[in-house]
Amino acid sequence: MTEILTLARKEITDLRRNRFMVVLFAFLAVAVVLSVIVASADFRLKIADYQHYVDALKAAGSSATAPEPSLFPLQMLRGGIEYLEIIGSLFAVVLGYSMITKEKGRGTLALLFSRPLGRYAFIGGKILAVVLLWVSTVAALFLVITASLLVIGNAPLHGGDYVHLFFAAAHTAVYLIMWSLLAMSLASLIRRTGTGLVLALVLWLVVVLIIPQIGDTMDPDNQIPGGLFASLQVDKSHEQAVMAHFTGYETTRDLIEQTSVTKQYERATFAYLGIKNEYNQQPLSFIWAGTFNNTLWLLAALAASVSTAMLSGTKKIILRKVS
Amino acid sequence: MNRWTAVIAHELLCTMRERLPQVLLAVFVGMVAASAFIGSSARASVTGVYSEAVRQGLTTVPNPFDSLSPLYYARNSVIYIVLIGALLAIVVGVYSTLRDRQARTMDLVLSRDVRPSFYLSAKLAGLGLFTALLLAVSAVISIACISVVAGRIISVDDGARLVGLYAVAWLFILPFLCLGMLAGLYATSVTSALLIPIVVWSVTIFILPLLGTAAHPVSLLNPVASPPAIQSGFFAVTSNLVNPLSLGEHFKHAGALILADPQATGTVTTSIWTILAFAIAACVAVIMTRRGRMRSALHD
Amino acid sequence: MTATAISTTALTKRYGPHQALRELNLTVPTGEIFGLLGHNGAGKTTIVNLLTTLMEPSSGTAEINGHDITTAATAVRRSIGYLPENVQFYDNLTLAENLIFFARLSGVRSVGSRISEVLDFLDFSGHENQRMGTFSKGMRQRAGIAQAILHEPSVLFLDEPTSGLDPQGVAKLRETIISLNTKLGMTIFMNTHLLAEVTKTCTSIGILSSGTLIYQDSVDATLKSFPDQESLEDIYLHIEAGQRA
Numbered sequence: 001m002t003e004i005l006t007l008a009r010k011e012i013t014d015l016r017r018n019r020f021m022v023v024l025f026a027f028l029a030v031a032v033v034l035s036v037i038v039a040s041a042d043f044r045l046k047i048a049d050y051q052h053y054v055d056a057l058k059a060a061g062s063s064a065t066a067p068e069p070s071l072f073p074l075q076m077l078r079g080g081i082e083y084l085e086i087i088g089s090l091f092a093v094v095l096g097y098s099m100i101t102k103e104k105g106r107g108t109l110a111l112l113f114s115r116p117l118g119r120y121a122f123i124g125g126k127i128l129a130v131v132l133l134w135v136s137t138v139a140a141l142f143l144v145i146t147a148s149l150l151v152i153g154n155a156p157l158h159g160g161d162y163v164h165l166f167f168a169a170a171h172t173a174v175y176l177i178m179w180s181l182l183a184m185s186l187a188s189l190i191r192r193t194g195t196g197l198v199l200a201l202v203l204w205l206v207v208v209l210i211i212p213q214i215g216d217t218m219d220p221d222n223q224i225p226g227g228l229f230a231s232l233q234v235d236k237s238h239e240q241a242v243m244a245h246f247t248g249y250e251t252t253r254d255l256i257e258q259t260s261v262t263k264q265y266e267r268a269t270f271a272y273l274g275i276k277n278e279y280n281q282q283p284l285s286f287i288w289a290g291t292f293n294n295t296l297w298l299l300a301a302l303a304a305s306v307s308t309a310m311l312s313g314t315k316k317i318i319l320r321k322v323s
Numbered sequence: 324m325n326r327w328t329a330v331i332a333h334e335l336l337c338t339m340r341e342r343l344p345q346v347l348l349a350v351f352v353g354m355v356a357a358s359a360f361i362g363s364s365a366r367a368s369v370t371g372v373y374s375e376a377v378r379q380g381l382t383t384v385p386n387p388f389d390s391l392s393p394l395y396y397a398r399n400s401v402i403y404i405v406l407i408g409a410l411l412a413i414v415v416g417v418y419s420t421l422r423d424r425q426a427r428t429m430d431l432v433l434s435r436d437v438r439p440s441f442y443l444s445a446k447l448a449g450l451g452l453f454t455a456l457l458l459a460v461s462a463v464i465s466i467a468c469i470s471v472v473a474g475r476i477i478s479v480d481d482g483a484r485l486v487g488l489y490a491v492a493w494l495f496i497l498p499f500l501c502l503g504m505l506a507g508l509y510a511t512s513v514t515s516a517l518l519i520p521i522v523v524w525s526v527t528i529f530i531l532p533l534l535g536t537a538a539h540p541v542s543l544l545n546p547v548a549s550p551p552a553i554q555s556g557f558f559a560v561t562s563n564l565v566n567p568l569s570l571g572e573h574f575k576h577a578g579a580l581i582l583a584d585p586q587a588t589g590t591v592t593t594s595i596w597t598i599l600a601f602a603i604a605a606c607v608a609v610i611m612t613r614r615g616r617m618r619s620a621l622h623d
Numbered sequence: 624m625t626a627t628a629i630s631t632t633a634l635t636k637r638y639g640p641h642q643a644l645r646e647l648n649l650t651v652p653t654g655e656i657f658g659l660l661g662h663n664g665a666g667k668t669t670i671v672n673l674l675t676t677l678m679e680p681s682s683g684t685a686e687i688n689g690h691d692i693t694t695a696a697t698a699v700r701r702s703i704g705y706l707p708e709n710v711q712f713y714d715n716l717t718l719a720e721n722l723i724f725f726a727r728l729s730g731v732r733s734v735g736s737r738i739s740e741v742l743d744f745l746d747f748s749g750h751e752n753q754r755m756g757t758f759s760k761g762m763r764q765r766a767g768i769a770q771a772i773l774h775e776p777s778v779l780f781l782d783e784p785t786s787g788l789d790p791q792g793v794a795k796l797r798e799t800i801i802s803l804n805t806k807l808g809m810t811i812f813m814n815t816h817l818l819a820e821v822t823k824t825c826t827s828i829g830i831l832s833s834g835t836l837i838y839q840d841s842v843d844a845t846l847k848s849f850p851d852q853e854s855l856e857d858i859y860l861h862i863e864a865g866q867r868a
Contacts, residue, residue: 020515027522031530038533038561079533087525098514197517198343201410202350209406210354213544217399218365220372222545223388228369232382242375249368329727333720340715426711431770434675434705435728436697618677 003117007125011099012132024091025137029144031087035079036148040155043076072280073155074164074273080145081269084172085262089179089208092134093200096180099126100187100318101196113315123188123313127306130180135173142169163284167272171295174302175265179204181305188312208262215257220246261301268294326437327445334419334449341418347411348457354403355461359468362396393473394481394582397465397488401578402544404492405528405571412454412496413520416503419446421516421621424507429617439614447504447609454496462489488581494598495574499524501605508612512621528571534561543571573597628653628778628810629674633683636669636834643669645834646683651827653688653777656804656811658821658842660859661831667814668708670831671782674812675705687778701730704771704809708783710763714756718766721755722773729774741769744807745799761792768799772809779803781813785820793817797824818856822846828855830862837866 015021103109112122142165149155183200190196221228221239229239243250257263267276268291274280279287288295312318338344366388373386388395423429432442466485470476477485502520510516532543566572577594579587629651636644644666651657661667672678674685676696684691690698712721719738726734742748747765750758758766764784771779781800785793797820803809815821821828821842828845830838840848845858852858 020512020518024518024522034530035533083529086529087522090521090525094514094518101514192342195342197514198346198414201343201414201517202346205347205350205407205410209544210350213399213402213406214357214361216545217361217402218368220365220369223365223369228372228387231387232373232376232384234376234381238376238379238381242372242379242381245375246368246371249371326728326730329724333724336720337713337715422713426713427707427709428712430675430677430705430707431710431725432728433677434700434703435725435774436700436730437728615678 003121004124004128007112007122008128008132011126011129015095015129015133021095024094028083028088028091029141031083032080032141032145033148033152035083036076036145037152039076039079040152072274073149073157074161075275075280076149076155077145077168077273078270078275081168081172081266081273081275084141084176085266086208088172088176089262090204092176092179093183093204095133096130096183097187097197097200099130099180100184100313104187104318109318113319117315119314120310122315122318123184123310126184126313127181127309130184131177134176134180138169138173138176142166142172160284164272164274164287167284167287168269171265171269171272171298174298175261178261178298178302178305181302181309185305185308185312188309188318207260211256211260212263212266215253215260215263218249218253218256258297261298264294264297264301267291268298326441327448330442330445331449331452334446335453337422338415338419338450338453341415343418344411344415347407347414351403351407351411351457352461352464354407355400356464356468358399358403359396359465359472361399363472366391366395391585392481392583393469393477394484395584396469396472397485397582398579398584400461400465401488401575401582404495404578405574406544408458408492408496409499409524409528409571410521411457412499413503413506413524414517415450415453416500416505417507417516417520418503419450420504420507420617421510421513422507423617424619424621425513433614433618439612439617440610443504443610443612443617447501447606450500450504451493451497454500455493458489458493458496462486465489484581484583488578491574491577491581491595491598494595494602495570497602498570498598498605501602501609504609505605505612508609508616510621511619527569531565531569532572534565567597570598570601626653627651627686627689628655629657629685629687629812631670631674631683631685634670634673634680634685635682636666636673636678637681643834644673644680647834647836649829649836649839651810651812653810654804654808655827656800656825657813658825658828659812659814659831660816660818660821660828661814662863664833665831666834667831668782669834671705671780671812671814675703675780676700701774702777704774704776704779706764706767706771706779706781706784708786708814710767712755712758712763712766712770715754717752717754718758719751721766722770725770726773731774737773738769741773744802745769760787761789761795764788764792764796765799768796768803772803772807775807776809778810778812781811783814783816785815785817793820800824818854818859822855830859832863832866838862 103112118124146157146162146165150157182203183196186200186203187196190199216222229235229242234242270276271279271287271291271294274282279290369388370386373382373388376382423432433439462485466477466482469481469485499520502523506516506520510519529543573594576587576589577591577598580589580591580594627650629649631647631649634644634647634649635642647670649670659667659670669678673680674687674692676692676699679693684693686692687699688702690702692699713724716724722738722741723734726737731737738751739748742751745765745768747762747769750762755763755766768781768784771781784796784800788796800811800813801824804811813825825842827841828839829836838845842855846855849858849861852861
């Protein structure tokens with residue numbers, strides 16, 4: 001255990017001193033804060049528009065009323081979560097990949113493995129470092145997010161909101177750790193370092209962008225700007241009645257989406273943050289029950305990536321594969 | 324064969340032997356082919372939903388998809404060009420210049436009677452030819468798949484529009500190709516050479532549009548444009564600043580117009596000029612790289 | 624052809640505040656095999672980088688076959704061949720594909736026959752269709768010499784050519800260098816650490832210490848000038864120590 005801690009400590013010190021990695025994390029934080037600024041500006045515009053509309057009604061002498069746009073602060077995080085989903089996972093891939101390849105490139109693998117280390121000590125130290133790094137980074141990112149919601153978004157947050165934010169943060173940490181470990185496994189397994197990165201990037205492209213994109217574009221409601229049902233003037237209650245006749249198609253579409261761990265992460269996080277309307281302002285137990293499957297799949301993906309990393313990060317495999 | 328064609332032929336040979344471009348190429352061509360079938364499936368479901376809504380007496384409006392041309396099936400290709408095509412270009416560009424720095428073959432080249440600007444221009448021409456061939460093959464595949472899905476060979480006009488789309492796609496890909504080459508020339512490590520242009524790409528494709536229109540990143544993957552935010556106040560300022568830089572949105576806009584998307588409005592000229600300006604600026608930046616920079620050592 | 628192959632006048636190179644090369648005055652007559660000796664960081668590779676026009680001097684001038692390295696860099700590049708230390712190639716390409724590429728860049732006319740001629744000369748035929756990624760260090764070094772002499776340069780620069788080679792490889796390379804000089808008449812400028820090799824290969828030497836040329840003479844004259852010293856290695860250490868003192 002001491003060796004794992006020593007290796008993890010070395011790894012974290014190394015990453016902390018790596019200016020490039022620090023810049024990447026700062027970039028991620030800036031992107032997330034920007035998305036809150038934009039969401040807040042968008043909401044203010046909607047309020048201003050509403051006010052103009054009400055004033056116009058009053059000026060016309062109408063007594064009709066219109067519902068005021070409601071502010072659900074956590075919904076402002078949609079853009080930020082999508083950045084973590086797309087760009088965050090890309091950084092996670094690079095982080096995990098470079099943690100193995102830098103040892104190969106510097107020739108320090110021989111120095112490490114010529115010491116009396118346990119079979120899983122090397123990779124154990126790397127995994128621990130990845131976990132600690134992402135947990136602390138995600139914690140810091142969500143602190144920044146909360147602060148920007150309070151300060152920039154001027155949004156009142158209640159006790160329950162913080163719990164929801166915590167659950168979203170936990171899912172984010174799991175998601176990013178999974179990507180780093182997956183890339184770490186590929187870097188260990190593949191003979192040529194460049195090819196390992198290729199496979200990791202192609203996997204990222206397919207899982208993060210292509211599969212969700214296919215699922216998204218197969219959604220009939222996404223075929224027309226503003227939504228198909230809106231253009232057909234069909235309301236929500238009738239929409240479900242119509243779609244009940246297309247369960248086969250919808251199930252296929254859902255299955256395609258479910259093969260992407262990114263979509264599992266998105267569904268769970270959007271539910272906790274109330275971005276998906278059916279979960280907005282709902283109690284935690286209701287969201288947990290509704291998204292349990294998504295969380296479970298995410299955890300299964302994490303377990304698979306930890307196991308793969310452990311099995312591929314042994315001396316036998318890594319040293320055999322150094323080109 | 325003169326020096327110019329020697330470098331072009333060499334570049335083509337090296338690029339085709341690299342594994343990463345090969346894999347990305349397979350993904351790209353596969354997705355272009357799949358694009359028509361995804362479009363067909365979506366169209367069939369929309370028609371089914373419409374018929375069901377009519378049967379239940381819920382709507383009287385005409386089927387919004389009735390008048391769509393077969394080019395509808397190519398809409399997803401635009402997204403795949405923005406996602407996979409641009410990434411492929413970045414990776415090919417990075418490997419092109421990094422190859423010479425990693426193997427220190429740049430010294431072998433530059434100790435000959437070869438000017439840096441000439442060598443980089445010829446390399447760029449080789450890569451430009453490679454991407455042009457790739458897109459030409461994609462265009463043929465796209466035309467064939469759409470013909471299969473539509474059940475008839477598409478008209479000459481539609482074929483010409485598809486060729487036009489891939490021609491603009493080449494122009495769109497060029498700045499990313501150059502970006503990759505520049506990263507390969509200027510980065511201090513292999514990882515940063517690959518990562519920096521991918522970060523720039525993600526900013527151009529996902530972050531700039533959000534600043535200008537409040538469009539959510541994932542919705543940008545949908546070929547159907549989301550309704551823009553009201554262009555006043557904050558967004559009036561930001562959209563003026565970031566719209567010219569949102570290269571992906573310009574290509575999607577031009578693509579939608581070329582594919583005769585009924586929802587697309589405006590003209591294609593501004594978008595094409597913007598893409599062209601980026602392409603020229605990027606090519607000039609590559610060609611102007613100095614000898615010392617080309618020879619600089621990598622740290623990993 | 625001029626009688627002087629390489630000449631430098633007050634050649635200086637600075638990297639920021641660090642002076643890598645100080646007012647170097649060096650002359651290498653045509654037909655010599657010149658060995659440049661010096662400790663790590665003495666500035667040997669910097670000289671080669673300057674003379675091969677890969678870098679520009681901070682001040683001073685240098686000429687290769689009468690062509691100035693700054694104002695007539697193109698003419699210089701036409702007349703030189705260069706083998707960098709630890710030469711590498713495009714590993715995904717075969718030996719032939721690599722050589723064809725470099726031959727065309729050098730403006731060689733009958734590429735195919737010239738490559739065969741060079742490979743025959745180097746006794747290296749039969750590997751043309753093998754990918755460079757599979758080559759041993761010694762094979763790479765010979766491929767490196769092949770690319771350097773494809774265009775029949777009159778001056779050949781070799782940067783630590785024996786680095787990483789086994790004794791057989793070193794002996795083979797020595798034979799090659801000597802035959803390039805005697806049979807093809809090339810002037811050869813090489814940086815090296817292997818002093819025993821210098822005695823067997825070079826006709827003249829120079830010693831560089833912290834960017835300054837502290838000694839230059841023929842190998843024979845050098846050996847005669849220091850009768851008390853047993854070998855060139857002892858002479859080198861003696862001269863270096865004298866400089867430090």
